[in-house]
Amino acid sequence: xxxxxxxxxxxxxxxxxxxxxxxxxxxxxxxxxxxxxxxxxxxxxxxxxxxxxxxxxxxxxxxxxxxxxxxxxxxxxxxxxxxxxxxxxxxxxxxxxxxxxxxxxxxxxxxxxxxxxxx
Numbered sequence: 354x355x356x357x358x359x360x361x362x363x364x365x366x367x368x369x370x371x372x373x374x375x376x377x378x379x380x381x382x383x384x385x386x387x388x389x390x391x392x393x394x395x396x397x398x399x400x401x402x403x404x405x406x407x408x409x410x411x412x413x414x415x416x417x418x419x420x421x422x423x424x425x426x427x428x429x430x431x432x433x434x435x436x437x438x439x440x441x442x443x444x445x446x447x448x449x450x451x452x453x454x455x456x457x458x459x460x461x462x463x464x465x466x467x468x469x470x471x472x
Contacts, residue, residue, distance in 0.1 A: 356397045361385055370400050380406040408465045413456070424453035 359367040359380065366385045371378055381403030389396045397403075427449035433439060439446050451457045 354397055354400050356388070356395050356400055358388070358395055367406060368395075368397055368400055368403070370397075382406060408468045410461075410464075413461065413464050420453050420455070424449055427452050 354370055356368040356370045359369055361367070364385050365382050366388055367380060367382050368388070369378060369380045379400070381400055383397055383399055383403035387397055387399050389398075428434070428446065431442065431445040431449065433442060433445055433449070
């Protein structure tokens, strides 16, 4: 499997790869000597058997549902009424979307901090 070397320490390597099957990126720690090749040609046959790394973001529990009325209210509150307004103030749109989705940076940080796995 084609991998990318993120870092190495002693006899261990942190690698990253793309899984077509899962349509996602993954990271794991594997023995340094399990890597073959170098640069863009780096390969590892045991990437999936390594020690998984990273917070499993898809496990975040969002208690609230998307509320389009909150989105409308927030967009109007910050002066976003048109396509032109979106282009002039994209960060306001992102903030309004976060509020309408019921999740913000604090919830994501809390999830990551409380995650019991190694990252």
